[in-house]
Amino acid sequence: MSMFLQACVNGLLMGGFYALMGMGQNIIFGVMKIVNFCHGEMLMVGMYLTLILYTYFGVDPYLAVPLVALVMFCFGAVIQHTLITPSLGTKSFTNLLFLTVGLGLLLSNGALVIFGSEYRSIRTGYSQTYIQLGPVNMALPRLISFGVLIVVAITLFAFLKYSTLGKQIRAVSQNPVGAEVVGIDVKKIYLLTYGLGVALAGIAGALLTQFYTVFPTAGASFGLRALIVVVVGGLGSIPGAFLAGIFLGLLETMSALFISPSYSDLIVFMTFIIILVLRQTIIARRR
Amino acid sequence: MDSKKAVHIYHRNLTILLGLILLVFILVPTMVKSPYILNIFVLMFYMSTLSMAWNLLGGMTGQNSLGHAAYMGLGAYACCLLVVKTGANPWLAAIFGMVVVGLVAGIVFYPCFILRGPYFTLVSIAFGESIRQLIINSEFFGRASGVGLPFGNDSWLNFRFGSKVPYYYVGLIMVVGIYLIMKKIDRSKMGFALKTIREDEDAAAAIGINPTKYKIIAVVISAMVAGLVGFFYASYIRYIDPDLMLQVKSTESVLPAVVGGAAFVEGPLIGGLIMIPLSEYLRANFSAMLPGINMLMYAVVLLVVIRFRPTGILGWYMHSNVKKMIDEKILKKPSSEVLEEVETLEYQREEA
Numbered sequence: 001m002s003m004f005l006q007a008c009v010n011g012l013l014m015g016g017f018y019a020l021m022g023m024g025q026n027i028i029f030g031v032m033k034i035v036n037f038c039h040g041e042m043l044m045v046g047m048y049l050t051l052i053l054y055t056y057f058g059v060d061p062y063l064a065v066p067l068v069a070l071v072m073f074c075f076g077a078v079i080q081h082t083l084i085t086p087s088l089g090t091k092s093f094t095n096l097l098f099l100t101v102g103l104g105l106l107l108s109n110g111a112l113v114i115f116g117s118e119y120r121s122i123r124t125g126y127s128q129t130y131i132q133l134g135p136v137n138m139a140l141p142r143l144i145s146f147g148v149l150i151v152v153a154i155t156l157f158a159f160l161k162y163s164t165l166g167k168q169i170r171a172v173s174q175n176p177v178g179a180e181v182v183g184i185d186v187k188k189i190y191l192l193t194y195g196l197g198v199a200l201a202g203i204a205g206a207l208l209t210q211f212y213t214v215f216p217t218a219g220a221s222f223g224l225r226a227l228i229v230v231v232v233g234g235l236g237s238i239p240g241a242f243l244a245g246i247f248l249g250l251l252e253t254m255s256a257l258f259i260s261p262s263y264s265d266l267i268v269f270m271t272f273i274i275i276l277v278l279r280q281t282i283i284a285r286r287r
Numbered sequence: 288m289d290s291k292k293a294v295h296i297y298h299r300n301l302t303i304l305l306g307l308i309l310l311v312f313i314l315v316p317t318m319v320k321s322p323y324i325l326n327i328f329v330l331m332f333y334m335s336t337l338s339m340a341w342n343l344l345g346g347m348t349g350q351n352s353l354g355h356a357a358y359m360g361l362g363a364y365a366c367c368l369l370v371v372k373t374g375a376n377p378w379l380a381a382i383f384g385m386v387v388v389g390l391v392a393g394i395v396f397y398p399c400f401i402l403r404g405p406y407f408t409l410v411s412i413a414f415g416e417s418i419r420q421l422i423i424n425s426e427f428f429g430r431a432s433g434v435g436l437p438f439g440n441d442s443w444l445n446f447r448f449g450s451k452v453p454y455y456y457v458g459l460i461m462v463v464g465i466y467l468i469m470k471k472i473d474r475s476k477m478g479f480a481l482k483t484i485r486e487d488e489d490a491a492a493a494i495g496i497n498p499t500k501y502k503i504i505a506v507v508i509s510a511m512v513a514g515l516v517g518f519f520y521a522s523y524i525r526y527i528d529p530d531l532m533l534q535v536k537s538t539e540s541v542l543p544a545v546v547g548g549a550a551f552v553e554g555p556l557i558g559g560l561i562m563i564p565l566s567e568y569l570r571a572n573f574s575a576m577l578p579g580i581n582m583l584m585y586a587v588v589l590l591v592v593i594r595f596r597p598t599g600i601l602g603w604y605m606h607s608n609v610k611k612m613i614d615e616k617i618l619k620k621p622s623s624e625v626l627e628e629v630e631t632l633e634y635q636r637e638e639a
Contacts (some may be wrong), residue, residue, distance in 0.1 A: 063589065094346075094351055096407070097408065098541070098593055100588035101353075102586045105586035109582040113577045113583055231305075231409060263424060266421060266424065269413040269417045273410055281401055
């Protein structure tokens with residue numbers, strides 16, 4: 001029983017990260033209809049940024065979060081402006097796909113060239129602090145991270161729902177031509193959206209550093225799971241992405257507990273394929 | 288009659304040019320003795336073939352798969368296991384591997400063809416990862432440590448050589464053969480159906496093309512070619528492991544096609560011809576100091592091509608002055624009106 005509870009909590013804490021990644025991917029996909037295949041690599045960049053801030057400037061990983069978010073936002077906006085917006089005009093899905101795939105290759109191999117393939121990690125004074133809550137044991141950094149990402153998720157939800165910019169983003173995602181007609185600067189919204197999505201990945205990366213190792217391909221599995229979260233949670237739905245992320249985290253730990261840890265990846269991917277095919281089949285039937 | 292003669296001369300010149308290029312490739316092993324250089328050529332041959340396999344599905348049909356390394360790996364595993372467990376002849380195992388991969392791809396993707404655009408890409412990734420995980424977790428497949436082919440005497444029957452030259456020629460035959468098949472498909476009714484599906488699936492269905500049928504055929508052929516490459520790879524390297532199916536390998540197999548020009552049958556060949564030697568040169572000379580430099584260069588070339596030449600190198604060449612000069616000076620290409628006129632004449636004669 002206590003193992004079950006522990007697995008539940010672990011799944012929940014990990015699921016939060018998938019949710020955050022999924023939300024970033026979701027707004028990019030929702031607004032521009034492109035899949036950001038370098039989302040995981042953006043998380044990795046966020047991790048290295050935090051690592052640099054910690055080792056060279058002594059910034060605590062949690063205090064680094066806003067800074068990393070800001071830097072990643074600008075980074076995303078620059079990429080959008082120089083690479084993605086010009087290619088959006090060609091309307092070629094293949095090109096946009098390989099643009100983000102190429103960016104992912106560039107970032108992960110760039111990190112490999114600059115930092116080498118060693119596994120690095122950040123261990124602060126409170127990294128090894130554990131909190132006992134009944135039968136469940138939780139590492140303090142995981143708990144703080146989860147708290148931070150809940151706050152980020154709620155802020156994002158409120159921003160999209162109530163602020164003018166958020167409303168503009170939603171308008172563009174529903175109908176870009178209509179949005180342009182009513183005077184929304186669509187290119188600016190694209191810039192903002194991609195920056196925001198990348199910043200979310202960067203935040204996830206910064207929050208991960210205390211209990212995860214930093215290496216050039218650290219983001220790959222998170223990137224894949226972000227895609228799963230988007231598809232399972234539904235397009236354009238922030239609460240959906242959040243729930244799907246938590247579900248994915250739980251599914252992973254539960255299959256590791258009840259079946260075998262080595263099969264958890266397989267089960268995640270198979271579940272994803274089945275859900276996707278079933279849903280699209282139902283949608284196609286309804287038409 | 289004059290126009291007919293001009294077209295005939297053009298076709299003859301084109302054949303001579305292509306024949307000369309082929310002759311150069313045939314003569315390479317007689318002049319180059321370095322195994323390192325020959326290895327790059329072999330690598331180029333099988334990567335280009337794999338890229339052509341992807342191109343049938345991605346470039347021609349518009350179904351962007353990112354799981355072709357899994358098909359290749361599956362083909363390699365099927366061949367290796369058959370050879371290791373039953374001692375079958377490798378050439379027989381090649382056919383077995385292709386059939387297995389074709390069947391698996393056809394069955395698995397049958398329900399997935401309802402998915403369009405990015406969803407298809409996502410499923411192909413998930414499918415590739417699933418196969419890899421399945422192999423890592425299975426005793427039968429040798430888990431993460433992989434499978435090695437038995438060593439022995441050199442012979443054509445066992446497709447096993449100490450020298451690289453036989454592999455070079457088999458690889459060359461594979462590239463040319465698959466290219467001819469792809470060219471044939473490109474020109475056939477099926478090729479046009481696939482291209483129609485790429486442009487607009489609903490419109491294709493409306494004019495009587497069955498998208499599911501053609502997509503299944505494309506995926507099965509594509510997977511079978513990838514399986515063939517897997518057989519070649521396994522026989523060449525003589526050892527396979529699940530890392531063969533990593534997501535990155537799938538991406539790597541697509542790059543020659545996208546850089547060369549995914550809309551053209553020749554795209555993967557041109558892309559492979561340029562990218563593989565460059566990548567191998569960087570890997571050999573700089574990877575000790577800067578690991579990952581070859582893939583970094585790959586990524587930069589890819590981004591530059593997509594950003595500035597969205598149709599790839601071949602797409603740029605098609606509209607360049609270089610092509611115009613070659614066409615006029617060397618090939619004596621008649622004007623497009625003349626070409627069309629002769630084509631119509633021939634078409635009418637066939638009809639009659």
